[in-house]
Amino acid sequence: MRIGLDIGGTKTDAVAVDSAGTIVARLRLPTGWGADAVVRTVLEAVRSLGAQVPEFGPIDSVGIGIPGQVEPGSARVVHAVNLGVEELDLAAAVGPALGVPVRVENDVNAAAFGAYALHFPLSVDGQGSGxxxxxxxxxxxxxxxxxxxxxxxxxxxxxxxxxxxxxxxxxxxxxxxxxxxxxxxxxxxxxxxxxxxxxxxxxxxxxxxxxxxxxxxxxxxxxxxxxxxxxxxxxxxxxxxxxxxxxxxxxxxxxxxxxxxxxxxxxxxxxxxxxxxxxxxxxxxxLPAGSPAAALGAALIGAALDRGALARG
CATH class of the missing domain: 3.30.420.40 (ATPase, nucleotide binding domain)
Known part of the structure; x- marks a missing residue:
C-alpha cells in the first residue's frame, strides 16, 4: 500500500493506493500551523489510513505534496509560508517514525502527476503515453x-x-x-x-x-x-x-x-x-470538483522511489 498526502494551508487530503494504483481509502484532516504541527499532521494521516485498510498489508511508501520550494533531489521544503514553515526536511522528520521511504514534491507537480494518471492511466510499471x-x-x-x-x-x-x-x-x-x-x-x-x-x-x-x-x-x-x-x-x-x-x-x-x-x-x-x-x-x-489528483499524484511519486527517476530536467 502506498500513501499520498496533499498538504494544504488549511487541510490535508490523504489517500491510500493499492499496487494497481486504485484509491482504497481517503481522509481529510486539518493541517497544523508550523513545522512541528505539519509533522504531526503527516504522522496522524498515515497512521489513520493504515488503520482504515489493514487488509491491504503494510505501507510501502509515503509521498507528500506540499506548497513551497522543494530542493531538487531532497525532501527539504523551504519558504512554505502558508504553512508557517521556513525550512523542514520532511523525510528526516517523519521517515524514522514511519519506517518507510518518504518522497516530497511541490504540490503543483504532485497534482500534475495525479491529474495525468487520471487522464492517461499509467501502466503497471508506472509508464505512460501522452x-x-x-x-x-x-x-x-x-x-x-x-x-x-x-x-x-x-x-x-x-x-x-x-x-x-x-x-x-x-x-x-x-x-x-x-x-x-x-x-x-x-x-x-x-x-x-x-x-x-x-x-x-x-x-x-x-x-x-x-x-x-x-x-x-x-x-x-x-x-x-x-x-x-x-x-x-x-x-x-x-x-x-x-x-x-x-x-x-x-x-x-x-x-x-x-x-x-x-x-x-x-x-x-x-x-x-x-x-x-x-x-x-x-x-x-x-479537473472534477473534489478530485484527489494531488494526493494520488503524491502517492504515485512516493511509490516511484523503487523504480528510479520520475522526472526529467
Missing part, C-alpha cells in the same frame, strides 16, 4: 508538465512557472516586479487585492458583481479569462501538450470560468488560422 499540463489557478498561477509518465522540471526547476510571463507591459504590477503578468491578471490573490472588498470568496464575488453590471468587476473578470487563456496558449505553444487540465481553488467557479476562457480562446482563434489549427478549446478541461 502529454499534459496541469494549470493550477489559486492564489497564484503555476503549471506542472508531465510527458510520457514523467514530470518535466526544466534545467533549474522552473518549468511551468507561467504565472510570471508578462502579457501586458502596461498591466497591473505583479509581486515579482513585472507588469501585466498572467498571475497579476488571473491569480486569486491579485484579484482579491485589486477588488479590495471584504468577502470570504473574492473571485466569486467579482463574478457575481460582474453579472450584476459592476464595471470594475467586469474588468477584473475579463482580465482573469485573458490571463488563463494566455497561460493555455503558452503551454500548448511551448510544450505542445495533448491537454491542459485546469485545477485549483478558482476552478470552483466551474462552467462560469470555462465559458469565459473558452470565449477568449475562440476570439484568438477567430483572428488567426494558425491558432484555429491548434484547437485550444478542445484541449482544455476542468
Amino acid at each position: 502529454s499534459m499540463a496541469y494549470l493550477n489557478l489559486g492564489t497564484g498561477i503555476a503549471a506542472g508538465i508531465v510527458a510520457d509518465g514523467e514530470l518535466w522540471r526544466g534545467a533549474r526547476g522552473t518549468a511551468g512557472e507561467v504565472g510570471h510571463i508578462s502579457i501586458d507591459p502596461n498591466g497591473p504590477l505583479c509581486r515579482c516586479g513585472q507588469h501585466g503578468c498572467i498571475e497579476a491578471l488571473a491569480g486569486g490573490g491579485a484579484i482579491a487585492e485589486r477588488w479590495a472588498r471584504s468577502g470570504a470568496l473574492p473571485v466569486r464575488d467579482v463574478f457575481d458583481a460582474a453579472e450584476a453590471g459592476d464595471p470594475r468587476a467586469g474588468e477584473l473578470r475579463a482580465g482573469l479569462a485573458r490571463g488563463v487563456a494566455a497561460a493555455v496558449r503558452v503551454l500548448v505553444l511551448t510544450a505542445d501538450v495533448d491537454a491542459v487540465i485546469l485545477g485549483g481553488g478558482i476552478t470552483a467557479l466551474g462552467s462560469r470560468l470555462m465559458a469565459d476562457v473558452s470565449a477568449e480562446l475562440a476570439a484568438s482563434a477567430e483572428a488567426s488560422p494558425f491558432m484555429r489549427s491548434l484547437r485550444l478549446e478542445q484541449r482544455v478541461e476542468l
Whole structure:
C-alpha cells in the first residue's frame, strides 16, 4: 500500500493506493500551523489510513505534496509560508517514525502527476503515453508538465512557472516586479487585492458583481479569462501538450470560468488560422470538483522511489 498526502494551508487530503494504483481509502484532516504541527499532521494521516485498510498489508511508501520550494533531489521544503514553515526536511522528520521511504514534491507537480494518471492511466510499471499540463489557478498561477509518465522540471526547476510571463507591459504590477503578468491578471490573490472588498470568496464575488453590471468587476473578470487563456496558449505553444487540465481553488467557479476562457480562446482563434489549427478549446478541461489528483499524484511519486527517476530536467 502506498500513501499520498496533499498538504494544504488549511487541510490535508490523504489517500491510500493499492499496487494497481486504485484509491482504497481517503481522509481529510486539518493541517497544523508550523513545522512541528505539519509533522504531526503527516504522522496522524498515515497512521489513520493504515488503520482504515489493514487488509491491504503494510505501507510501502509515503509521498507528500506540499506548497513551497522543494530542493531538487531532497525532501527539504523551504519558504512554505502558508504553512508557517521556513525550512523542514520532511523525510528526516517523519521517515524514522514511519519506517518507510518518504518522497516530497511541490504540490503543483504532485497534482500534475495525479491529474495525468487520471487522464492517461499509467501502466503497471508506472509508464505512460501522452502529454499534459496541469494549470493550477489559486492564489497564484503555476503549471506542472508531465510527458510520457514523467514530470518535466526544466534545467533549474522552473518549468511551468507561467504565472510570471508578462502579457501586458502596461498591466497591473505583479509581486515579482513585472507588469501585466498572467498571475497579476488571473491569480486569486491579485484579484482579491485589486477588488479590495471584504468577502470570504473574492473571485466569486467579482463574478457575481460582474453579472450584476459592476464595471470594475467586469474588468477584473475579463482580465482573469485573458490571463488563463494566455497561460493555455503558452503551454500548448511551448510544450505542445495533448491537454491542459485546469485545477485549483478558482476552478470552483466551474462552467462560469470555462465559458469565459473558452470565449477568449475562440476570439484568438477567430483572428488567426494558425491558432484555429491548434484547437485550444478542445484541449482544455476542468479537473472534477473534489478530485484527489494531488494526493494520488503524491502517492504515485512516493511509490516511484523503487523504480528510479520520475522526472526529467
